[in-house]
Amino acid sequence: MDSIKVFAPGTVANVACGFDVIGLALNAPGDEMIVKRSDTPGIRISAIHGADLPLDPAKNVAGVAIQALLQKYEATKVGFDVEIFKNIHPGSGIGSSAASSAGAVVAVNQLLGEPFTRKQLVRFAMEGERLASGAAHADNVAPAILGGFTLVRSYRPLDITTIHTPKDLWVTVIHPQIEVKTSDAREILKQKILMTDAIKQWGNVAALVAGLYQENYDLISRSLEDVIVEPIRSILIPAFHELKLKCKEAGALGGGISGSGPSVFMLSQGEENARKVAATMNDVYAPLGVDYKIYVSQINTEGVKVIG
Amino acid sequence: MDSIKVFAPGTVANVACGFDVIGLALNAPGDEMIVKRSDTPGIRISAIHGADLPLDPAKNVAGVAIQALLQKYEATKVGFDVEIFKNIHPGSGIGSSAASSAGAVVAVNQLLGEPFTRKQLVRFAMEGERLASGAAHADNVAPAILGGFTLVRSYRPLDITTIHTPKDLWVTVIHPQIEVKTSDAREILKQKILMTDAIKQWGNVAALVAGLYQENYDLISRSLEDVIVEPIRSILIPAFHELKLKCKEAGALGGGISGSGPSVFMLSQGEENARKVAATMNDVYAPLGVDYKIYVSQINTEGVKVIG
Known part of the structure; x- marks a missing residue:
């Protein structure tokens, strides 16, 4: 598999009384991303549709999150081309940056044969959040990657658990x-x-x-x-x-x-x-x-x- | 049924992070109580073994809790004789007063043919706690009456739920x-x-x-x-x-x-x-x-x- 398309969900952080600890994932809105694996090292953001965001991978949350993953993966001679279709408005409060970071690391992980668990991916996506807001918080990227309701009990050590979601x-x-x-x-x-x-x-x-x-x-x-x-x-x-x-x-x-x-x-x-x-x-x-x-x-x- | 013997458990309130909201019930220590129904109206504490506590029902948490129940039940021509065997030391922090209040209302409710649910009994037992500590708190009487882990979400309105207890x-x-x-x-x-x-x-x-x-x-x-x-x-x-x-x-x-x-x-x-x-x-x-x-x-x- 050399190319993959993912849906990256919007998320609601805080969830009323759960300030700073509980989040949930949505089916709408959500972004779409196409990520292609290439033999040319480096991360390239080829296009971003629907929002005015930096293409420079060092200044783009998706680029930073992928970079964090690759640092742990220690692969050489592998690169990625990323195209992003934004439906989640930046600054909306429904996890726009988190969706890009989460989608990017899940897509790259798939293209690499899933060396990391979904829970491990949260940490990489948090680096995207650090770029976006100055704080590597997990309350949007955790539900975006894991789905359902998530609870961030602590950051040191990072302790995230999924909470049961009622069907209806x-x-x-x-x-x-x-x-x-x-x-x-x-x-x-x-x-x-x-x-x-x-x-x-x-x-x-x-x-x-x-x-x-x-x-x-x-x-x-x-x-x-x-x-x-x-x-x-x-x-x-x-x-x-x-x-x-x-x-x-x-x-x-x-x-x-x-x-x-x-x-x-x-x-x-x-x-x-x-x-x-x-x-x-x-x-x-x-x-x-x-x-x-x-x-x-x-x-x-x-x-x-x-x-x- | 004119006489009943109950075991009233000790309880742990607060449970670390659950200050003022979570409690749990123990199998040991616990009090025992014998309650007899009689045709002579009034509440009589005939004896208290194992602790020096007032026999006057207006000054005893069991008496006050039963009185609160009877006010709602509106029965006439019914009275109760209570004998208490204290194993939970007053002032120990494991719900000594709560056990007496909880045991008393459950026993009386049984003798009356269970007009109240266990959850409804919590409110009556809270009156015993009001006598004991000046505050009608529920964090000991709720687990004592309902068993397992209990959560008091709010007092106004009173909102208590039981939390699942792992078997082991x-x-x-x-x-x-x-x-x-x-x-x-x-x-x-x-x-x-x-x-x-x-x-x-x-x-x-x-x-x-x-x-x-x-x-x-x-x-x-x-x-x-x-x-x-x-x-x-x-x-x-x-x-x-x-x-x-x-x-x-x-x-x-x-x-x-x-x-x-x-x-x-x-x-x-x-x-x-x-x-x-x-x-x-x-x-x-x-x-x-x-x-x-x-x-x-x-x-x-x-x-x-x-x-x-």
């Missing part, structure tokens, strides 16, 4: 096309928080994980509450509180800010509810004069997929 | 017979904590719950870490750090302070490891000149049990 869980995401810088979204957070709030948050995180294993949609719904980050970051997102309230009235289990925003996600039981939530998001945002896109998808339990 | 999980508890007042143990805690510590804690709590569902003993071990409460409260417990270190060297998965102390618990995979941990606890404590008791038991997945 769907996600609706709205991406308001405004700019929220990850660095700004992080700066406004407090360095110290109330113990009582922290206890509420870890009670909710524990209940979310239990609810996912129990496939208990009511418990999932009750636990999708973020008392620490959302009250602060939501001020950056137009009509956030109205959006959330109306989505829950329309049948959403709950939701919150996707990553550091500006996208907002809602979980629902079943496709019908997820589509009602999408219609509600549209109703709330249509009058606002802000461009936006809405996506409906089941949770993606496979992660990056080979599609050709 | 054992607990070793050491009770150093020194006094640590719950109120003192709570006062030394900080009202504000670092966001970075809180994130570590909820990553660990999420991983503990995932590890229990996965029956993944390694993940359980890695997640049994409390970066917030243990560093402060452990100063109240003699030789805490040596004890913990040596227990882990002896094969314990991990552990921490039971409730607000002074007891310390360790989880192990299998009885053999749990007994090695008990021997290690003995080795550490024997030279200290402090009286202590050590208990080894599998996790109790049934909660309060009818034994006669």
